[in-house]
Structure formats: C-alpha cells, structure tokens
Amino acid sequence: MATTITASRQVVEDYQRLFVNRRAYTMQSMRPHPETGRHYYFRPNKEGTDVPLMLTEETIRRHLEGKITVGLYAINPSTQRCKWVAIDADYKNAMEDLLKLQYHLTQDRVEPALEMSKRGGHLWIFLATPLLAKECRIYIHDLALRLGVPVKGAGLADGIEVFPKHDAIGAGEFGNAMRGPLGIHRGANRRFWFYGADYTLEDQIAYLKRLRKVTEKELRRFIAGKERPVAVASPAPARTTLPQRRHGHAESDFRILAHVGAVRKVGRNYITRCPSCADSLAFRWDT
Numbered sequence: 001m002a003t004t005i006t007a008s009r010q011v012v013e014d015y016q017r018l019f020v021n022r023r024a025y026t027m028q029s030m031r032p033h034p035e036t037g038r039h040y041y042f043r044p045n046k047e048g049t050d051v052p053l054m055l056t057e058e059t060i061r062r063h064l065e066g067k068i069t070v071g072l073y074a075i076n077p078s079t080q081r082c083k084w085v086a087i088d089a090d091y092k093n094a095m096e097d098l099l100k101l102q103y104h105l106t107q108d109r110v111e112p113a114l115e116m117s118k119r120g121g122h123l124w125i126f127l128a129t130p131l132l133a134k135e136c137r138i139y140i141h142d143l144a145l146r147l148g149v150p151v152k153g154a155g156l157a158d159g160i161e162v163f164p165k166h167d168a169i170g171a172g173e174f175g176n177a178m179r180g181p182l183g184i185h186r187g188a189n190r191r192f193w194f195y196g197a198d199y200t201l202e203d204q205i206a207y208l209k210r211l212r213k214v215t216e217k218e219l220r221r222f223i224a225g226k227e228r229p230v231a232v233a234s235p236a237p238a239r240t241t242l243p244q245r246r247h248g249h250a251e252s253d254f255r256i257l258a259h260v261g262a263v264r265k266v267g268r269n270y271i272t273r274c275p276s277c278a279d280s281l282a283f284r285w286d287t
Helices: 009-019 057-064 094-107 133-147 201-210 216-222
Strands: 025-028 070-073 081-089 113-116 121-132 161-163 177-179 263-266 269-272
Touching (some): 009 057, 009 201, 025 177, 057 070, 081 094, 094 113, 121 133, 121 216, 133 216
Antiparallel strands (some): 025 070, 081 121, 081 161, 263 269
16 A cells, blocks of 8 residues: 555545535445455444444544545435535546536536546536535536537446436435545555645645535526436436346246345345355355
C-alpha cells in the first residue's frame, strides 16, 4: 500500500457535508470472493447481531485513511432528495463521453468534478442544497440524450450509469450505493483522485468545496418542460429474497428454493447458507 494518510477532523467534516446524505452505508470486502475474485459490497452489522451499522465520523475517517472502503447512498428516503449526482462510465471510450458531458455541463455554469476510476471515470455534480432525485435524473438523462451519450439499460449493455439510479425509494429501501470517493478501491488496490487538485486529502477536499454548487432554482430552469426519456426506466429496488418460481413443474421436481432460508444479495448474485451445513458452519457474507 502507498504511504500512510491521516485524515484531519476538518477533512472528515467537510467530506461528510459533501457526500453523506444518510447514515446507511455499504462496505467493500477486504478479501476477494474465492470464485469471482471480486470485492463485493455488503451492509455491515453490529458484531454478533443483525442490526446494521450506521455511518459515523470515525467510519469516514477510516475510509479516507484507507483502512476500509465504504459505499454511499445518494437518496435520503425521508425527502427523496440527494446532495450529489454521479455519472459512472466504465466502457470503451467512456472518458471521451465523460469529457463531452463535462464540457456541456460547464455551459450551464455547472462545475462537475472528474474522478479517476479503475476502467473509466466518475463525474460528480454537487448541489447547493439536497434536490429531488427525480429532477436531477431528468437533467442528466436529457443532456445525455441530446449529446448522443449512451445510457446503460433500455437494451444497451454499455453506457453511463446515473446515481441516484431511482427517481424515489420507499421507506426501508436503499437504492444503489456508489463507492465513496478518495478511499482505496480494493479491487484495484489503489486510491483514485479527482483531476484538478494535488493528490492530498486536504487539497482534494478544498478543490471540491470551491466548485460551484447547483441550486434548486437553476435545476428547475434546466428541466423546464422536460421529462426523463421514456426508454430510461428506474431499476427495480434491490430485493433481499429470491423471486418465487412459477408453478408448472411436476410435484416430483426438486426445487432448491423450497429448501433454503434467507438469502442476501452480494454484487449481482444472491447467496444463502447451504442447508446441509447450516447447523455446523458459520457463513461469512464478506468473503
């Protein structure tokens, strides 16, 4: 790992003001999955319980110092608003599309921050006050449509992904988390910085604070008379149980869903405890 980094209390507080919109969070596993080699995200619980941990200043400090890596949720379900919008692009020629979006955003006097990533980049837009997720998504999707920038989904395997990924979420739902910037990406084993500032936490945070933030009045002006393209639909909220299979097989068929208990989503997969081992082995969600 690179040289040790210490996050001051001021840096932690500024990071929280910029990025944290709710206290629920995810954490990237420190070890790769033995079959896929990927470092999946999971929602950490208090030790020995099913009670989820909540984000604290200490959690943020450990993230910035590279001791853990957290994922942040965009939408606060009590308001349906977000503090930021992030555009994730990790396909061929992704950086070209991000630079195109960045240029046209600046024409609206929006000052996005471009972050490096493992396969492309992330474009972050910060808001003066938390704004409605639906209206933020209308703005970005309309801009992408006008510029011919592909949006993942709606038949396209590659394209940008816009966070928040939902117009709204229900009580008890979370939406999709985004890797918190300025921490260590476990898969790449490195820290990805924002372009535009020296590679120190203090300089990076100072740069982000200087960026002009979008106001609600401006956003309403940007999207006046517009709707999100019909072809771009919000993904369904992540499920915590496997879908029920339709009936139609003979009664003698073996159906695994009838023999397993609770399941959990890890990455793109659903995982559960082996029924044969349930009484003797403790299953680790973070492996």
